[in-house]
Amino acid sequence: FSVVKVKRSTTAPVEVFTTTSSATEAPDFTTAGLEDEEDYTTRVWELPPKGDTEGITAKPASSLLIKCDTCPENVTCVPQIQCPAHVRMKDHEKPQICDLPGGTFGYCCLTGQNHTAKRAGTERTPFADFLPLSVLEESRQKFEKLMHNVAMLPVRRGQPEFLHGIAFHSNAVDDKQNFHLSNSAMQQIIAGQLFSKKEEIPVDDLITNNVQVDFKKTPLAHHCSGPHHCSEPNARYRSFDGVCNNKLPHRSLWGSAGQPMERLLPPAYEDGIWTPRLHSVDGSELMGAREASRRLMTDVDLPHLKYNLLLMQFGQFVAHDVTQSASVRLEGGELVECCTANGAQALPEHKRHFACMPIMVSPDDDFYGTFNVRCMNFVRLSLAPNTDCKVGYGKQRSKVSHFIDASTVYGSSEATARELREFNGGRLRMSKDFGRDLLPMISDKKACESDDPGKTCYKSGDGRTNQIISLITLHVLFAREHNRIAGELARLNSHLNDETLFQEARRILIAELQHIVYNEYLPAVIGPIQMKRFRLVPQHHGYAKGYSEEVNPAITNEFSGAAFRMGHSTIDGKFHIHKRGNKVDETINIPDVMFNPSRMRIRTFYDDMLRTLYTQPMQKADNFITHGLSRFLFRGHNPFGLDLAAFNIQRGRDQGLRGYNDYLEVKGLRKLRSFKDLPEEIGNKLAAVYRHPDDIDLWVGGLLENPLNDAVVGSTFSEIIADQFSRFKHGDRYFYEYGKDVNPGAFTLEQLDEIRKTSMARLICDNADHLTLMEVPPSAFVQAGFPHNAPVRCDSANLPFVNLRAWRMN
């Protein structure tokens, strides 16, 4: 091994600004939420000259940002990772910069958290600024041992754990790649852990990336990478994986498939690197995730008064477009088992895979106790190697393109897209079922419950399609819409070849999807005030402004690990399938249609399912969750399944999410100091589970909040979700509303006006079988019985359609 000396930094400069950092580093928060319409890209940092930006220290551009000598009272100067855009100083939104110790810049921030504050009385001893040979060697040995000396039991088909594994599945090639990347990341993590222990590096320095030790030229440098230059920066069509959405070489990987998730706040890893959050702030162990779920997330039927199950189902479709984490796996892609047979107990420590984090079940558990289950399999998420070659904390990897780009329809790589295409008329492959188009069948046995050829599953751009039959229904809908558009385009433009027809149809479909997300879906979820505050409302006319190459579109851990999992509470445990009229003809328990798509072959089922989705209320987003998910998730033919609520809690701890209280502070609110600060019933429930208000898991705390006015979620989740959708809009150069000045695939104004006529209702009408579905409520996410939302016939003039004549090309 060669030893690399790096710049000695006794004061360990804090990495604050991100114009200089690599594509995968860069916790670059959106500049969303600015109140006026001024183009804010001119008000943030001045970019270094294009080209090689490496090594340039970020400087505040003279007149663009206001510099405060010291932050006002009650406001702290913190590194950028601690200060999401919406809590920066100055009218709550605009960044104001300040000096951090060590000569770098931070933001005056309302969060009040300051992990880099000088620790009273302790002068830090300067730590080694290189990774010593001994650490490299020790970490190599430790990694070898982890990989080879432990019995790694694979999960077997037929177990609920097997189906859970499919939640992280895409395909065999992807599994293999993930295995290697994950291992590289693990080696870095182990070296970081050994090093930081030896040098006694404070946890706060690790979680704020305040450790300037790199491992270039060591064996750990396998995946270090420099800037990625785009060969075609102005390509008309976005790439499948999202690469080169941002043109700048240091940012061209932002938001692309395989890139790490970002964070709103630094992680709460107990060792600052990867050890999950398992202890209370008072040092005692946190209550286990299953026990917390059982006590806090009970099953109470509280239907939403306004929104229907289509809002829930569309939410999952969007979730799968923008995020898919990956669990750590064995070399052949097999899943890791952490418990003994039938979940009787956890495997002994020395036999357990390093990524095991089993959920222990109490013998008193009123459900699992009766089956003698004491251990639920849970495997930690795999990480992305640090491409900037620096010692740092673990970053979870997301496998799909982070953008809203219908990657659920087309896949997140060119290779997947190729498998899905018909290569004729620009169409996607479909299977024919008595004249109706359904998705093609899958050949990959790992993506299906059964390897019985009679029970095959469906294939789409996303590996999770068969998770529940209502999700398959939406996949069919969007694939049909693609083919409908391609057909129309071909009719209008007989000279266009397959490739152009495919790409143009894809471009239009993505625009329709984005329009529905920002025009119909998101306002329902976060409410009109947050829509305005974060500048998310679509325009009626003209091109929108607001793209900024400063905005990192990447998914945040807070969004994927907690806030957007609010959707799990909105699921009903049953589908009441209505035939025409109000009669319920069949009641389906949701576990019976998880990874069991056979009903899709019933001729009227597709229409019936769509109608059920827009008729049946969804559940409120609260601390109640159906047993269909918290006891019977993926049960298959077993008497019990998994507990998704427990998984969400455990996942948050695995991802190192900070407690709920820290996010109250992010919003500028006072933290809870006692459980008595809450309404009595909730406070008592929480006090029975958590030792201190700082311990409350983010997913739990967020769901306990009352919804905002005209919104589905409470203020904390709405903030995290708004921040995320702001990234998807302001950080996506190909966003449908942008003009030629930024978007190389911009629509003409005439075309854009047509796209703005898209509605979920129209999409349903245009792609139904019309066997039992002849009409649709104009606001498709609002219950059909809601005032002013009576279903109208599909040929009604009240359902405007996108006139594709605007795409006639000569």
Ligand code: HEM
């Ligand atoms: C319809 C039934 C649904 C089922 C059976 C389901 C099941 C699951 C499962 C098994 C996971 C992985 C859990 C883990 O191990 O961490 C997951 C993750 C997730 N779910 Fe759901 N889910 C459903 C609906 C929804 C809805 C409606 C939403 C949002 C509106 C949603 C949002 C998410 C998100 C954001 C993740 C994290 C994805 C990732 O980054 O890997 N889900 N879901």
Ligand SMILES: [Ca+2]
């Ligand atoms: Ca995507």
